[in-house]
Amino acid sequence: MINCSAPVSSDENLVMLSALQHVLFCKRQCALIHMEGIWDENRLTAAGRVLHERVDEQKSESRRSLLQATAVRLVSHRLGVSGIADMVEFHSADSEFDDTGMRTATTLPGHTGFWRPFPVEYKRGRPKSHRADEVQLCAQAICLEEMINVVVPTGALFYGEPRRRTDVVFDEELRQTTAKAAEEVHRLISSGKTPPPTYGKWCTACSLVNDCCPKQLCRSARQWLEQELNEVGS
Numbered sequence: 145m146i147n148c149s150a151p152v153s154s155d156e157n158l159v160m161l162s163a164l165q166h167v168l169f170c171k172r173q174c175a176l177i178h179m180e181g182i183w184d185e186n187r188l189t190a191a192g193r194v195l196h197e198r199v200d201e202q203k204s205e206s207r208r209s210l211l212q213a214t215a216v217r218l219v220s221h222r223l224g225v226s227g228i229a230d231m232v233e234f235h236s237a238d239s240e241f242d243d244t245g246m247r248t249a250t251t252l253p254g255h256t257g258f259w260r261p262f263p264v265e266y267k268r269g270r271p272k273s274h275r276a277d278e279v280q281l282c283a284q285a286i287c288l289e290e291m292i293n294v295v296v297p298t299g300a301l302f303y304g305e306p307r308r309r310t311d312v313v314f315d316e317e318l319r320q321t322t323a324k325a326a327e328e329v330h331r332l333i334s335s336g337k338t339p340p341p342t343y344g345k346w347c348t349a350c351s352l353v354n355d356c357c358p359k360q361l362c363r364s365a366r367q368w369l370e371q372e373l374n375e376v377g378s
Contacts (some may be wrong), residue, residue, distance in 0.1 A: 159333060161218065161227025164325040166281050167332065168276040168284040175338040211259060218287035223326040224325065229284045230266045234259035246295045261288050263299040270305050275321060277301055282314050282322040324343070 166174035220283035249258035311355040
């Protein structure tokens with residue numbers, strides 16, 4: 145089981161599910177988006193938006209052993225997040241429980257039998273070296289677990305450039321990382337303070353680079369510190 149702080153009881157205190165991905169990518173970016181309400185689109189975010197819109201246009205699809213629903217609203221009071229899943233697939237299952245006795249499937253209105261939820265998140269580009277995308281997907285799984293009282297052991301990330309799925313196992317390590325990311329977002333927002341900039345190679349891919357001004361602000365901070373040290377030494 146994951147360890148996390150007390151559940152968030154009020155919907156007013158819920159944060160966007162995407163904030164978990166943002167806080168792992170850059171705490172300052174997370175604060176600019178979710179505290180200051182700043183958002184600028186660049187060619188990378190535009191490509192991602194178009195990809196998500198195409199998924200949403202698919203709406204729902206039914207096959208004999210597979211149901212697909214897009215733009216699924218999710219919430220977890222345990223993590224204190226809410227948001228929309230790109231797609232949740234429901235795979236036909238023989239039983240409500242798996243071989244280990246865990247309840248991994250549920251019934252669905254208008255459909256017979258049992259169905260196993262499987263979240264799918266669509267991302268532009270390629271798989272990344274960090275786990276921010278996996279954390280966002282794991283948070284979706286935790287939302288589903290809380291909402292329909294099942295265990296969701298796996299999901300998938302679909303990346304636009306290789307155009308293939310990467311399966312993700314929601315193991316204990318990833319669940320702990322996800323819970324800690326949620327706690328970090330709530331601490332950040334509760335503090336009411338936007339972190340100072342730290343310039344790095346990741347800044348070139350950030351749509352908020354012009355609002356953040358990491359190069360300019362970092363340089364100014366170094367100049368101020370150098371001046372202070374020079375005055376102390378003189």
